[in-house]
Amino acid sequence: METTPAHSAPPRVLTIAGSDSGGGAGIQADLKTMLALGTHGMSVVAAVTAQNSVGVQGYWELPAESVRAQFRSVVDDIGVQAAKTGMLASAELVETVAGLLSGLSEPVVVDPVGVSKHGDPLLAQEALDSVRTKLLPTATVATPNLDEVAQLTGVRVTDEAGLREAAAAVLSYGPRWALVKGGHLARDGAGTGGGEAVDLLTDGHEEHWLRAPRHDNRHTHGTGCTLASALAAGLARGLTVPDAAREAKEYVTGAIAAGFALGAGLGPVDHGWRLRGS
Numbered sequence: 001m002e003t004t005p006a007h008s009a010p011p012r013v014l015t016i017a018g019s020d021s022g023g024g025a026g027i028q029a030d031l032k033t034m035l036a037l038g039t040h041g042m043s044v045v046a047a048v049t050a051q052n053s054v055g056v057q058g059y060w061e062l063p064a065e066s067v068r069a070q071f072r073s074v075v076d077d078i079g080v081q082a083a084k085t086g087m088l089a090s091a092e093l094v095e096t097v098a099g100l101l102s103g104l105s106e107p108v109v110v111d112p113v114g115v116s117k118h119g120d121p122l123l124a125q126e127a128l129d130s131v132r133t134k135l136l137p138t139a140t141v142a143t144p145n146l147d148e149v150a151q152l153t154g155v156r157v158t159d160e161a162g163l164r165e166a167a168a169a170v171l172s173y174g175p176r177w178a179l180v181k182g183g184h185l186a187r188d189g190a191g192t193g194g195g196e197a198v199d200l201l202t203d204g205h206e207e208h209w210l211r212a213p214r215h216d217n218r219h220t221h222g223t224g225c226t227l228a229s230a231l232a233a234g235l236a237r238g239l240t241v242p243d244a245a246r247e248a249k250e251y252v253t254g255a256i257a258a259g260f261a262l263g264a265g266l267g268p269v270d271h272g273w274r275l276r277g278s
Contacts, residue, residue: 009040010038010039010040011039011236011237012042012078012081012236013034013040013042013080013082013083013229013232013233014041014042014043014071014075014080014082014083014084015027015030015031015034015041015042015044015083015084015085015229015232016044016046016071016083016084016088016097017043017044017047017085017086017088017111018045018046018047018048018049018059018087018088018113018122019047019048020049021048021051022052022053022221022268023268024221024222024267024269025051025116025117025222025224025268026049026087026225027043027045029222029225029226029229029269029271030043030084030086030225030226030228030229032271033225033226033229033230033233033251033271034229034232034233036251036271036272036274036275037230037233037237038233038237039081039233039236039237041229042078042080044070044071044074044097045062045070046061046067046086046087046088046089047061047062047089047093048062049087049122052263052265053262053265053266054118054264054265054266055116055119056116056118056120056122059087059089061090064092064093067093067097068100071097071100075100075104080236081106081107081237082107082108082109082232082236083101083104083107083108083109083232084108084109084110084228084231084232085097085108085109085111086111086113086228087122087123088123088131088135089122089127090124090127091126091129091130093127094127094130094131094134095130095134097135098130098134101135101138104138107140107141107232107236107241108138108140109139109140109141109142109229109232109235110138110139110142110143110228111142111143111224111225111227112131112142112143112148112152113148113224114147114148114151114152115147115151117220117221117223117266128151128152131152132152132173136152136170136174137173137174137175139175139177140176140241141175141177141178141201141231141235142170142173142178143179143181143227144166144170144178144180144181145180145181145183145184145224146166146180146181146185147184149166149169149170149180152170152173153166153169155169157180157182159185160182160185163182163198164200164202164207166180166200167204168204171203171204177201177202177203177241178200178201179210179227179231179245180199180200180201181199181224182197182199183197183223185198195214196213197212197213197214197253199245199249201241201242201245203241208242208245210245210249212250213253215253215259217256217259218266219259219260219262219266219267220256220269221259221266221267221268221269222268222269223252223256226252226255226269227248227249230244230251230252231245234247234248252269254273254274255269255271257273
């Protein structure tokens with residue numbers, strides 16, 4: 001009697017985030033990205049959103065007990081090679097997740113999600129201090145965009161040179177690396193190279209400037225989640241932080257270029273762009 005050969009499992013990555021019912025960001029974007037980059041994605045759902053291409057119509061936090069149980073269920077049986085966080089909604093959930101992550105020895109990517117692409121708040125104002133003092137210290141890499149930098153640190157970046165000050169402010173809260181995303185910088189060429197999207201990765205000593213062409217495509221829903229998940233996937237596969245960041249930047253740049261219209265508003269990036277030969 002023939003037996004089916006056992007295949008070795010790919011590297012395992014855990015996302016702890018909110019669900020996006022429209023499929024462009026959140027848990028859904030994370031799992032698609034992890035699959036595209038050769039890893040097995042697993043999830044802890046911290047919140048559920050009613051969300052589509054025009055905005056977030058509502059969200060509901062899951063109980064901290066549920067988040068804790070999901071995490072323990074996955075980590076204690078299957079194990080992880082990396083984890084990433086996204087939307088955590090409340091101070092209680094931020095602190096619950098920070099406590100769980102503090103027990104991991106594997107790399108952790110913290111995407112400190114504050115608002116959606118449409119400008120809808122996804123984090124309670126009173127949770128900001130918990131993000132600063134509890135969550136960011138657990139991070140191997142923190143990946144804020146410029147709005148999140150301003151929200152967390154008060155530093156407002158207007159040109160490329162300001163990314164250094166932003167990164168230093170983020171690092172002061174304890175992550176080992178900061179990847180400050182400059183995609184929201186003005187496109188007028190003031191320090192941005194005009195047609196480039198520039199990010200700065202630094203641990204306070206090394207600096208890595210990640211540059212890619214800007215694509216004239218408004219369908220960019222899910223970029224932050226996608227970048228953080230791609231970074232976590234690279235770390236799970238054993239890449240160094242700079243190499244994982246470069247790979248993540250390349251992947252998300254291609255996904256932005258291939259982003260497609262969906263619904264009446266902002267469509268998502270295309271997580272399967274490599275499969276389609278775009």
